[in-house]
Amino acid sequence: MSVALESSRRVTLLETLDRVLSKGVMIDGEITISVADVDLIFLGLKALLASVETAEKLRREGPRGRMAEGVP
Amino acid sequence: MKPSRPYLYCIADGPGSPILRGRGLRGADVASMPFGGVWALWSEFAGAGDFMQGDVMAHEAVIELAMTHSAVLPMRFGAVFAGAEAIRRALEGRHPQFRAALDRLAGKVEVGVKVLWKAGEVKEEIRTGGPKPGAGNGGANGHAPGTNYLLGKFREHLLARGLEERAAGVAGQIHGRLARCASEAQVEILPTENLVFAGSYLVGREELEGFRARFERIRAGQPGLRFLYAGPWPPYSFAGAGEPGGEEPGSTPSTQWPWRPRAHLARPWLCTSGRRRGGCGESGSCRCV
Numbered sequence: 001m002s003v004a005l006e007s008s009r010r011v012t013l014l015e016t017l018d019r020v021l022s023k024g025v026m027i028d029g030e031i032t033i034s035v036a037d038v039d040l041i042f043l044g045l046k047a048l049l050a051s052v053e054t055a056e057k058l059r060r061e062g063p064r065g066r067m068a069e070g071v072p
Numbered sequence: 073m074k075p076s077r078p079y080l081y082c083i084a085d086g087p088g089s090p091i092l093r094g095r096g097l098r099g100a101d102v103a104s105m106p107f108g109g110v111w112a113l114w115s116e117f118a119g120a121g122d123f124m125q126g127d128v129m130a131h132e133a134v135i136e137l138a139m140t141h142s143a144v145l146p147m148r149f150g151a152v153f154a155g156a157e158a159i160r161r162a163l164e165g166r167h168p169q170f171r172a173a174l175d176r177l178a179g180k181v182e183v184g185v186k187v188l189w190k191a192g193e194v195k196e197e198i199r200t201g202g203p204k205p206g207a208g209n210g211g212a213n214g215h216a217p218g219t220n221y222l223l224g225k226f227r228e229h230l231l232a233r234g235l236e237e238r239a240a241g242v243a244g245q246i247h248g249r250l251a252r253c254a255s256e257a258q259v260e261i262l263p264t265e266n267l268v269f270a271g272s273y274l275v276g277r278e279e280l281e282g283f284r285a286r287f288e289r290i291r292a293g294q295p296g297l298r299f300l301y302a303g304p305w306p307p308y309s310f311a312g313a314g315e316p317g318g319e320e321p322g323s324t325p326s327t328q329w330p331w332r333p334r335a336h337l338a339r340p341w342l343c344t345s346g347r348r349r350g351g352c353g354e355s356g357s358c359r360c361v
Binding site for chain 1: 080082083128129131132145146147148149151162165166182184300302305308309311312
């Protein structure tokens, strides 16, 4: 895989997670099992997210705005 | 074994499509629940509390497929309900908002634009060009440690303010030009030091080409900045028809342009929204230069 393609995929993944996890409609009455954790991630993170699991790890390490640095 | 519960992907303007069969979370079939001319697209999900990255991608994939057939209001990831009846109640209780939002978003998609700079270099410019606290009275070195500390804090404050003001200026120029080519727009200024702004734009499908051309022209004229263009996406940022305490569709956002820099950088979740009628003109180029 070329570096450019890899970078492009990382950006796409980041953009996808940024939207899917932090935007969109929320409805009263949803069961928010574990979703509260997802929200917490985005309160402090704005980071390069390789995965939700990685985001959890980053959150435990402490919130840092690393998104911009992570963008290739 | 965990109980299976309904997982909601989006509210749609149509009943979905057979192509959604087997495309839900963990390969589930996506079903549609009608109510008064709107449909909830959902599937059974047994893994609540144990989401994986693949689930996030499946959520997005279902909505992207659905939006090829009808207008959609994408749910935020993780919308698990106690049962199908709870989804039906949500459809019933918010039907007018869902209907209005679907009408508003029909034929439109979301585009994301991010503009980046090297904050360290910008700060250095501000540092060398801005006011010098302590200058003219012997400088900080002649002061007591407490005074030096406060002067240092003051410099940090000036630097942060300077960065905010510059970001607001850049965003006002670039975001403003893009927003004039969009039906609606939102901007978040300086979410991190290196990210000047993150803009979201609601653009008609037939105007996408013109919007992209506008973006490329702006990018070409700003060699010192880096640009990221992403989309088209489902309208995540503009579908706020169900957020508790959130803005109803079409309402005026609480923060208006021009953006005023605040005294600190903490959570500058500032949005502005510009609405305009009509398209970006013909021949793939915006007329609202």
